[in-house]
Amino acid sequence: MDQKARDRAGVEQVEPGMAEKEGQRPTLKTIAFMTGLGVTTVSRALKDAPEIGEATRRRVQLVARQIGYRPNRAGVRLRTGKTNVISLILNTEDEVTGFLSDIIYGISEVLADTPYHLVVTPYSRTNDPLEPVRYVVETGSADGIIISRIEPDDPRVRYLVEHDFPFATHGRTAMGVEHAFHDYDNHAYAAEAVRTLGRAGRRRLALLPPPPTLTYYHETRNGFSEALLETGASEVPFPSAHLDLPLDRIRQHAADLMRRANRPDGIVCSGAGAAIALVAGIEEAGLTLGHDVDIVTKQSTQFLHWFRPQLFIAREDFSLAGRDLAIALLKRIGGADPKTLQTLSSPVWDGRPVDAPGNG
Amino acid sequence: MDQKARDRAGVEQVEPGMAEKEGQRPTLKTIAFMTGLGVTTVSRALKDAPEIGEATRRRVQLVARQIGYRPNRAGVRLRTGKTNVISLILNTEDEVTGFLSDIIYGISEVLADTPYHLVVTPYSRTNDPLEPVRYVVETGSADGIIISRIEPDDPRVRYLVEHDFPFATHGRTAMGVEHAFHDYDNHAYAAEAVRTLGRAGRRRLALLPPPPTLTYYHETRNGFSEALLETGASEVPFPSAHLDLPLDRIRQHAADLMRRANRPDGIVCSGAGAAIALVAGIEEAGLTLGHDVDIVTKQSTQFLHWFRPQLFIAREDFSLAGRDLAIALLKRIGGADPKTLQTLSSPVWDGRPVDAPGNG
């Protein structure tokens, strides 16, 4: 834009031509000129280096503040390799339900008080999930990475650990390697969901689980199974149904399921969008939510209980996830031990009380 | 991370020490060394400059591809001022309904084939909306900006035009200044919504409009009013209700409205989340959607007709908005005339057919 103006200025060595730089963005050189100090001194003074005199330091910082000096990111990055960028890598097809917004807001909230910028890098699920991660690491285009859709044995985690690149995951792995993560306690969620249905008198339960490749599929399933044993309820298989299916497919599957002779009287569901599709399928089969069958689900936004008040609902706070992930990643970049950067968030039950009777 | 290694290498002038740079990221110097050419020649060859011989150019490009050369963004940025960054500025409190995800995906889809990165910069509605825009312009931290929540007389637009900074808006202004935008045709939407309700036999219509400060409030209201005249229906005031209220407040307002003696028999609503709240309020007042009252609304995701099949629904495609905004902005950065970068997307009606009778 104003490149020519910049090229025009500063040709002479002796007279730095600060007059022409009037409207330009101030740099260290500007401050050096104004204070009569050297550029190096100014640079050090601004970062409170010990070899700068107290008076000088204060003077420099005052001037810098006055003229609104901001370090040039490209200069810093070129010199130090530090990008001051966090890269959020996510699936194009992921989560229609607004989950992304919350996580981004959560991350931004934390980054707002730091020099960090948030770069969002989506990739299509059809492509190699490793690709965007490799890109960031190879080009050094960020100081840290946040990834989601974590698998028990995740190639991205392996790659990042191997390259000693700071990262945090939304979800856990089972690779015997410590890394920063935030996760929702899906085990607790599924178990409590089963107990809730038990209290509602439901004994024949189905599970609409996360995609089987992901870690939290197993957590969910384990929680589900353990609580089944505990409550003495039985599982009605819900074959090949999972959260990654298009909502319309889930609706179909649900309708088919509910038309079977041995249909479930309770369903544990791991996503808000899927729960809506489930209900649609149930009603398509001529059954009534809260009467013939109960559903427990998670939600991040508030309106699910307006959709059907009969739903049992646990809250999952994605902005908390974003905040925790950002905090963990920043600490990791700062060199903290990954073991100390692992958080788990517990389900909070709201909406219909968990001990209400099943008949709505 | 590997900064020390980098500092270690390349001290000698004569022998460039390419051996030690083995594991390092290739730069122009690397290619220059490998091809035996000068750095300048390599730089030019890679961007198809005319003063480079055909053979040389191909040779350089081959080597570059082989070793996986990627220009260093910081280098380019420092030298040219070009950041290859698009900044998306958005409201923290905005749109619970997943609208953000779609728009980000739309933008990313376009940027994927370019060297551009997408930086997301949220700001709280309580702060100055101008602040993040000013930051980007003053620090030159992006080549272009996308903003939303556009007002008829928008200070951000004024600022950006004054500073001749490339931008595109999601929504239109009324400032008599040409700029790149993408907008949904809310005038057409509201008008068609009124006609739809008319065909359903509804004569006493209320409008749940966008926030009154935004441009599309007026578009919506004008479309609504014009179609009222056209169809001979009358308006039932729905005072102080708009989309920016918390959903629970909207529910309350709706319940109050529907308990009034002169309650509407049709409501035009400008947002999916709000429509759900409206329905909740209506049912709270003991009335039945599709019988006592009909609602027309927009949705970006698909599940609204599962919520209540009686809803009249128009689709609003936010990923299209994202794509159009990104395309327009890139062209604007390329110097295109803003007048040629303005797109309007028409409502597409789906779900319940518009000429179905009002009784569901």
Next chain:
DNA sequence: CTATCATTCTGCAACGTTTCAGATGATAAT
């Protein structure tokens, strides 16, 4: 009075890129 030392400040060089102003031959025009 010199040597040593801490304190405080400073040039220079380099990160990777592009632009500017040539340089080098070769070929064409005079």
Next chain:
DNA sequence: ATTATCATCTGAAACGTTGCAGAATGATAG
């Protein structure tokens, strides 16, 4: 034979920053 023109190529400089090695000053010790 001399000059102009052209096609290719090149080194130096600069963008803003920080690390390194060292300079200037004064103080302390020998």
